[in-house]
Amino acid sequence: MGDLLANKTILVMGVANRRSIAWGCAQVMQEQGAKLIYTYQNERLKKSLLKLTGDEDALLECDVSSDESIAKTFEELKKRYGKLDGIVHAIAYAPKEELDGEITNATREGFKTAMDISAYSLLAVGKEVTRLELLNDPASLVTLTYMGSTRAIPSYNTMGIAKAALESTVRYLARDLGKFGIRVNAISAGAIKTLAVTGIKGHSDLLEISKERTVDQKAVTIREVGGMCAFLMSDLATGVIGDVIYVDKGVHLI
Template identity: 65%
Template sequence: MAGILSGKKFLVMGVANKRSIAWGCAEQIKAQGGEVVYSYQNDRLEKSLLKLGLAEEEMVECDVASDESIDAAFDQVKEKFGQIDGLVHAVAFAPKNELVGSILNSSREGYLTAQNISSYSLIAVAKAAQEKELLAPKASIVTLTFIGSERAITNYNTIGIAKAALESSVRYLARDLGKTGSRVNAISAGAMKTLAVTGIAGNKDLLEQSRSLTVDGVSVSLEEVGNCCAFLLSDLSTGLTGDIIYVDKGVHLS
C-alpha cells in the first residue's frame, strides 16, 4: 500500500505483546507502506512475537543491556535488510521495588539498571547503528518517554529520572547524528495499560489519573501514538529533531 513510508524499512524494538506501544508503532508503519523488522529481548519474548503471527525471518534477538547483543542483532539486520530508514526504541525497565513509594528507597543498583536499560540503551543502539552504517541517509530514530521525566509522578521514581536522561540524550544525539543526516525525537505518550505499566505500583490510579486529565476524558490510543511515530519516521517531519512530542491528548496541559 502506498503511504508516507512507502519503500522504507524500520527496526522496531520493544514489542512484548499486542498492547505494546512498539506494536502500535509497527502497525501504523505498515499501514503507511513501510516494512518492519522486529527485535525482541530474549527467548520468552520471541515466543510472544511468534504468537502475534510474525515469522522468524522478520525478527532478531537484541538485549539492549549488552553491547555484544546489539552488535550481533544489527549485523543480522544489515545482512537481512541492508540499510534501514530508522528505528523505534520502545524499551524501558526498572526493578519492581524501584517503582513503589519513596525515591529514598531507590538502590544504587536499581537506579543504574533503570538508566542502563531505559536511557543509555538509546545511545548504545544509535552508536551501533552509526558504526555499522546501518542507517540510510535521512534516517529517523524515535524513542518513547513519559511525563514522569518532568513531574514527580507517584511510584514512577527511578524510571522518571531515567526518562529525564533519555530526553536529554535525544537532544545530544540529534545534534551529533544530525551531522550525518539522521534525526532523533521522542514521543511522550499518555499512560496506557501495557506490560511495563503493570510493574508500577498503583498503576490503575496512574492510568485513571492520566485518562481524567485528557481534554476529552478518553485515553490516548496505540493507534494515535503509532500514527505520530509514522509521521516522525517519515520525510514529512524532516524539520523536526531533538524534540519531545506529547501524544497524550493534553494530559501535559494540567
C-alpha cells in the same frame, strides 16, 4: 493502506505483546507501507512476538544490556538488509522495588539497571548505527518517554529519572547524528494500560486520573501514538529534530 512509508525498512525494538505502544507504532507504520523488522530480548518474548507478526524471518534477538549482543544484532541487520530507514526504540526497565514508596528507597544497583536499559540503550543503538553506517540519509530514530521525566509522578521514581536521562540523550544524539541525516526524537505517550504500566503500584488510579485529565476524557490509544511515530518516520518530518512530542490528549497541559 497508505503510502507514507512506502519502500522504507524500519526496525522496531521493544514489542512485548499486543498492548505494547511499540505494537501500536508497528501497526500504523505497516499500514503506511513500511517493511518491519523486530528485535526481542529472549525466547519467551520471541514466542509472543511471533504470534503477532507470523514472520520468524523478521525477528532478531537483541539484549540491550550487552554491547556484544547489540553489535551482533546490528551486524546481522546490515548483512540482511544493507541499510534501514528508521528505528523505533521502545525499551525501558526498572526493578519493581525501584518504583515503590519514596525516591530515597532507590538502590544503587536498581538505579544503574534503570539507567542502563532505559537510557543508555538508546545511546548504544546510536553508536552502532553510526559505526556500521546502517541508516539511510534521511533516516529517523524515535524513542518513547513519559512525562514522569519532568513531573514527580507517584510510584514512578527511578524510572522518571531514567526517562529524563533518555530525553537528554535524544538531544545530544540529535546534535551529533544530524550530520549523517539521522534525526532523533522522542514521543511522550500518555498513560496507557501496557505490561510496563501494570507493574506500577496504583496503576489503575494513574490510568483513571490520566483519562480524566485528557481534553475529551478519553484515554490515548497505542494507535494514536503510532500515528505520530509513523509521521516522525516519514520524510514529512525531516525538519523535526531533537524534540519531545507529547501524544497524551492534553494531559501534560494541566
